[in-house]
Amino acid sequence: MAVTTFTEENTSSLPPKRIFKASIVDSHNLIPKLMPQAIKSIEVQGDGGAGSIKTINFPDGGNFKCIKYRVDELNEEAYTYKYTLIEGDGLVDNLEKITYDVKFEQSADGGSISKVTSSYYTVGDFKLKEEEIKAGKEKVLAMFKAVEAYLLQNPEAYA
Numbered sequence: 001m002a003v004t005t006f007t008e009e010n011t012s013s014l015p016p017k018r019i020f021k022a023s024i025v026d027s028h029n030l031i032p033k034l035m036p037q038a039i040k041s042i043e044v045q046g047d048g049g050a051g052s053i054k055t056i057n058f059p060d061g062g063n064f065k066c067i068k069y070r071v072d073e074l075n076e077e078a079y080t081y082k083y084t085l086i087e088g089d090g091l092v093d094n095l096e097k098i099t100y101d102v103k104f105e106q107s108a109d110g111g112s113i114s115k116v117t118s119s120y121y122t123v124g125d126f127k128l129k130e131e132e133i134k135a136g137k138e139k140v141l142a143m144f145k146a147v148e149a150y151l152l153q154n155p156e157a158y159a
Contacts, residue, residue: 001096004128005119008137012148016104016112020079021158023147024102028054034146038139049074054083064089072099079104094126116140 012019022030028042040059046052052071058064067088074081085098101117118136120128151157 001124002122002126003119004122005117006133006137007115007117008140009116010114010141010144011107011111012114012144013109013111014148014151015110016079016106016114018151018158019112019114019147020076020081020104022151023144024074024081025076026158030147030150031143034150035143038142046071053086055088058089094123096121096123114144 025048028044028048032039032041037059040057043055043057044052045054048054048071050071050073053068054071055066055068057066065088067085069083069085069087072082072084081100081102083100083102085100098121099119101119103115105113105115107113120133122128
């Protein structure tokens with residue numbers, strides 16, 4: 001088994017507390033409303049914290065039907081979130097699992113910096129295709145930008 005790790009960083013003018021609450025803590029409610037063309041629904045088994053299972057259902061006719069992940073850590077004071085993709089269309093035969101480590105930090109200008117570290121655990125000698133990784137990163141960035149735009153248009157939301 002090999003592990004390939006990538007780190008992405010994004011900035012926002014919004015404080016970490018607001019963007020963390022909207023994009024992580026309440027994602028199961030907010031994201032399907034903001035991006036119905038990309039995410040049909042998000043089902044939560046558990047209280048949303050560590051040990052919970054989240055199932056993301058995609059609209060009919062797309063490449064994926066659903067993915068399932070386990071919440072490993074949710075820290076609302078430190079704005080950290082760790083989860084593991086454990087099942088579904090996002091895991092091809094040659095991927096054992098994918099782990100994600102998300103952290104929001106306060107930036108000097110009062111906004112925030114989000115850092116997402118993704119680790120892909122491959123089976124055997126399997127090599128990840130860069131275009132597949134890039135496509136996944138673009139989808140995550142689109143979601144981040146949709147949440148950010150919503151919060152900028154609705155200053156009272158998640159305040």
